[in-house]
Amino acid sequence: MLAKFVTAGLALLISTATAQALDPEGSYTVRGTRPGGGNYSGTAVVERTGNSYRVTWTIGGQTLVGTGVATDGTENAFAAYRPGSQPAILVYQPRTTHWQAVWTYSDSREVGVEHLLR
Numbered sequence: 001m002l003a004k005f006v007t008a009g010l011a012l013l014i015s016t017a018t019a020q021a022l023d024p025e026g027s028y029t030v031r032g033t034r035p036g037g038g039n040y041s042g043t044a045v046v047e048r049t050g051n052s053y054r055v056t057w058t059i060g061g062q063t064l065v066g067t068g069v070a071t072d073g074t075e076n077a078f079a080a081y082r083p084g085s086q087p088a089i090l091v092y093q094p095r096t097t098h099w100q101a102v103w104t105y106s107d108s109r110e111v112g113v114e115h116l117l118r
Contacts, residue, residue, distance in 0.1 A: 024070060024077050024092070024099060030057060032114035035104050044116055055079050066090075090114060 028044045042059035046068065053068040066081030066088075077092040077099070090103035092114075099116040 024053060024068070026118055028099075028116035028118060030059065030114060030116060032101075032103075033112045035108040035110040035112045046116075053077075053079070055081070057081075068092075092116070 024046045025048050026046055028046070030040070030042045030044045032040050034040060040059050042057060044055060044057045047054045047056075051069075053070070055066045055068050057064045057066070062083075064081050064083050066079045068077055068079035070077040075094055079090045079092065079101075081088055086105040086107060088103060088105050090101040092099045092101040098118065101114040101116075102111045103114055104111045
């Protein structure tokens, strides 16, 4: 009987953590790898702006502002920004404790990985 209560409690904790991860709004620590290599770190703030989101990254003293959308019926969220002449797109998926993205620049043949940690 105790095992059933423990299992139910763990399931509730996991579902609560996943539900919190599905809401992208908030402040994050950023860690990532650029397409082609090279690590980066910084911060990001995701703010709801009606039906879309504003994503503001601060990486290496540079501020980048992008626009994001989260689609109904899927766990993915998408963001795009233009750091100079090369637009970039990111596809985020929620993990138990953070958001993880694969991303690339418009003219790249490689992808990077980014982690948003609350």
